[in-house]
Amino acid sequence: MTNRTILVDYLTRVEGESALDLRISDGRVTSARLNVFEPPRFFEALLRGRGYAETPDIVARICGICPIAYQMSAVHAIENAFGVTVEGQLRALRRLIYCGEWIESHALHVVMLHAPDYLGFPDAIQMAREHGDLVRSALALKKTGNELMRVLGGREIHPVNVKAGGFYRPPTRAELAPVAENLARARETAVRLVRWVATFPFPQFERDYEFVALRHPGEYPFNEGRLVSNRGIDIDISDYETHFEERHVAHSTALHSSIKQRGAYLVGPLARYALNFDRLPESVQGLAREAGLGPVCRNPFQSIIVRSLELVYACEEALRLIGAYEPPAIAAVPVVPRAGTGFGCTEAPRGICWHRYQFDATGTISSVRIVPPTSQNQPSIEADLAAAATSVLDQPDEVIRHHCEQTIRNYDPCISCSTHFLKLSVHRT
Amino acid sequence: MSERRRPRLAVWKFASCDGCQLSLLDCEDEFLTLADAVQIANFPEATSTVEDGPYDLSLVEGSITTAHDAERIRKVRRQSKHLVTIGACATAGGIQALRNFADVNDFIAAVYASPQYIRTLATSSPISAHVPVDFELHGCPINKAQLIEVISAFLAGRKPAIAAHSVCIDCKRNGTVCVMVQGTPCLGPVTHAGCGAICPSYRRGCYGCYGPMEGPNTAALAREWRALGAAPRDLQRAFRSFYAAAEAFSAESEAHDE
Numbered sequence: 215m216t217n218r219t220i221l222v223d224y225l226t227r228v229e230g231e232s233a234l235d236l237r238i239s240d241g242r243v244t245s246a247r248l249n250v251f252e253p254p255r256f257f258e259a260l261l262r263g264r265g266y267a268e269t270p271d272i273v274a275r276i277c278g279i280c281p282i283a284y285q286m287s288a289v290h291a292i293e294n295a296f297g298v299t300v301e302g303q304l305r306a307l308r309r310l311i312y313c314g315e316w317i318e319s320h321a322l323h324v325v326m327l328h329a330p331d332y333l334g335f336p337d338a339i340q341m342a343r344e345h346g347d348l349v350r351s352a353l354a355l356k357k358t359g360n361e362l363m364r365v366l367g368g369r370e371i372h373p374v375n376v377k378a379g380g381f382y383r384p385p386t387r388a389e390l391a392p393v394a395e396n397l398a399r400a401r402e403t404a405v406r407l408v409r410w411v412a413t414f415p416f417p418q419f420e421r422d423y424e425f426v427a428l429r430h431p432g433e434y435p436f437n438e439g440r441l442v443s444n445r446g447i448d449i450d451i452s453d454y455e456t457h458f459e460e461r462h463v464a465h466s467t468a469l470h471s472s473i474k475q476r477g478a479y480l481v482g483p484l485a486r487y488a489l490n491f492d493r494l495p496e497s498v499q500g501l502a503r504e505a506g507l508g509p510v511c512r513n514p515f516q517s518i519i520v521r522s523l524e525l526v527y528a529c530e531e532a533l534r535l536i537g538a539y540e541p542p543a544i545a546a547v548p549v550v551p552r553a554g555t556g557f558g559c560t561e562a563p564r565g566i567c568w569h570r571y572q573f574d575a576t577g578t579i580s581s582v583r584i585v586p587p588t589s590q591n592q593p594s595i596e597a598d599l600a601a602a603a604t605s606v607l608d609q610p611d612e613v614i615r616h617h618c619e620q621t622i623r624n625y626d627p628c629i630s631c632s633t634h635f636l637k638l639s640v641h642r643t
Numbered sequence: 644m645s646e647r648r649r650p651r652l653a654v655w656k657f658a659s660c661d662g663c664q665l666s667l668l669d670c671e672d673e674f675l676t677l678a679d680a681v682q683i684a685n686f687p688e689a690t691s692t693v694e695d696g697p698y699d700l701s702l703v704e705g706s707i708t709t710a711h712d713a714e715r716i717r718k719v720r721r722q723s724k725h726l727v728t729i730g731a732c733a734t735a736g737g738i739q740a741l742r743n744f745a746d747v748n749d750f751i752a753a754v755y756a757s758p759q760y761i762r763t764l765a766t767s768s769p770i771s772a773h774v775p776v777d778f779e780l781h782g783c784p785i786n787k788a789q790l791i792e793v794i795s796a797f798l799a800g801r802k803p804a805i806a807a808h809s810v811c812i813d814c815k816r817n818g819t820v821c822v823m824v825q826g827t828p829c830l831g832p833v834t835h836a837g838c839g840a841i842c843p844s845y846r847r848g849c850y851g852c853y854g855p856m857e858g859p860n861t862a863a864l865a866r867e868w869r870a871l872g873a874a875p876r877d878l879q880r881a882f883r884s885f886y887a888a889a890e891a892f893s894a895e896s897e898a899h900d901e
Contacts, residue, residue, distance in 0.1 A: 226691040231656060253658040253708045254763060255739040259750035268880060271850060275738050275885070278662020278784060322668060326689065337690030339678040350675070357671040368841040370669055371662040371784040372852070375845045382847040461756075469755075545846075619691075628661075 216240060220603075220615050227327040227337070227623060234618055236603055243607070246599035248592060248622060258582045266292045266378060266551055266577040273569075274372045276586070277628055279322070282315040282363070283562030284584075285376040286437055287569040292378040294452075295556025295573050298549050303542040304380040305437075306535050311366040311373070312436040312560070313532040317359025317400065318370065319563035320483075320521045320528070323626040324407060325352035328518050331620040332414035348410060351403045355525070358393070358400040362532060365389050380546030387539060394536045401529035405501065408522040412505035417617075420512040421601060423594065424473065425485035428561055434493040434527060435486065437560045442489055443479065444510075451559040454568050460585065471590040478593035481565025482625065483520040484511055498527050514598055514624040521626070551577025562587050564628055588627045595625055650798050653685035653698040655719050657705025657712050658739055658767060662784040663730035664688055664704045670787050677791075681798065696722030700797050702790075706732040706739060706767045713764070713773055720774035725797050728770045729790065731783035731885045735854055738783075740767040740888035744896075767888070778803060781835050783852040783885040789837055806836050809856045810849050813840035822848055828868045830881060833859035833891070854886035861895035875899040 222234040231252045237245040257276055264272060273288045274281035286308060293300060300308070325348070326338040335341040342349040360370040365385055367373020375381050426447065428439035442448045447457060460469040473479050491499065491509035502509075505519050551573060558569040565587030572581045602621040606614050654664050668674060668689060684694040701723035707713050720726055728734045736743070742750050747765045751758045770776055780793050780803075789805055796803035806812075810831035814821065822843045823829045829848030831840065835856045842849045855861070865878050873881075882896035 224687055226687040255658055256750040256754055259753035260741040275660050278660040278665045336692040342675055353671040368845050374842050383845045
């Protein structure tokens, strides 16, 4: 009987601290675990007793890469609890700042973290020696996303301008004009990226995921919609806990999300794309076809194409929103706290980010639950790992190891986000 | 054949949101130049090439919240000629230091179904509580221009040119009308500069995410806040956030216990 154990002590090119533990016995994968040893920071505990007004600033700190996702889910939940609706240009500005986050986050992942896997480089710095023009253009694309965050939010990381009801100060048209110029160039770069990544060598690998994403009557989803899946889920976001659960499983202290009585599901670009292909403009659909994708993509290694398509979409949507922008009459809809529970769910770059807050009459938080995208994907990541490792079992350990690392990076996992993650046992070679 | 010896840079992560090390990748215009000027020997978020120490400069993000990390930072220190902390977590314990004012077991039970699985320290502490630190760069998140300045200074063997005055000075320089005189409570008068005085330029009060300036008069500012109608609870929350464990802010927050 031959036993092989493949360990990766510290996964690179992912945000946060995690490790891989793969066990193979008699030519069969017996266990595939993504162990996460990111220390917990207890956001759901430290938010108790805090005021609604400071909540967007605090939850931003869950993740430096997708602070807008946390701020957006939080403000929607607060407004839901207090019976406030934000519409018109304030709503449009929220979509616009979310475009900025998708652009900076997706560009970072596609070019700096993920593309090197397909071309055999250890990082984008080495990759730049052969693909300098593309890496530099992609950095400019990423910078444009950050510029959008900075103009609308004050800064790229932990923006200061988002509040319940709207913004502290909406941008002027003059502030947005130079961003639009850069966005037009950024869109061209994103199109080049789609065509470039479509030429990468992709393993023949598909899994039959249950995709879960928001779906909105008229838009590719950022902030609003119903929660839907390709196997019949179609619910209001407030019903999330009726259909989904998190379990504190024995082999890891990561809380694993699953659909009750059904199991693993997938959130993020592949899910959004599969469930909302018809909401993409013809320009993006055409690019998808050109890149060889149908309206559903079940190969997680091709998520890099879908992310690139979403980059094109985010640039186009941002340009459309800026073109139609009229400064709103008020910076924010007045918000008056009242006792109650509110729900928020928005599409972070990595998938749905679900929040529930309970407030007292003064708007002080009494309980919170936050479900980040990466913890929802953890069971799918582990299932992918087992399947991906099985497909290369006859290869040397080093090949299996690299293939597994790439499998994890397909998810752009954001470990820092996942307040629920913690490693139980540390295996060190 | 002999490549010039480039200084060896390492980036380390402890309990944090990743935002401060992301600031390095957010230096879109400078990143490839930097990667040429230094040898990036350990930066797992950016590269799979991980080289052993010693390192000329270690940038440390995040606070110490586990016994394992308390040991790991000592190892990082031993391998590093210079060690610079980047951001509020590494420099003061970060938002996760709110546990220092509560019972950590209660915090664990609030988040995890099986508290017995969780190993964590009762407090979140800054790097300087564990090892000597050569320079502390403030901010939640840090300012990327200041980060480039700090890296350049250490590589050149000089002191970083980072101002220690309050946010107020930067508002005056920017020509931003004081929000406090318009009735909005602001932590700018006691907060370390560095962000560029962003919040007042967005018509809101500073919320102190760069921590206390040198010698802040927090009590005087608290009186001004009270005059503007702030309740003790508002003051406690304001001083107990991203720099909750910094001494000046933690003392002022305790002065408003109800």
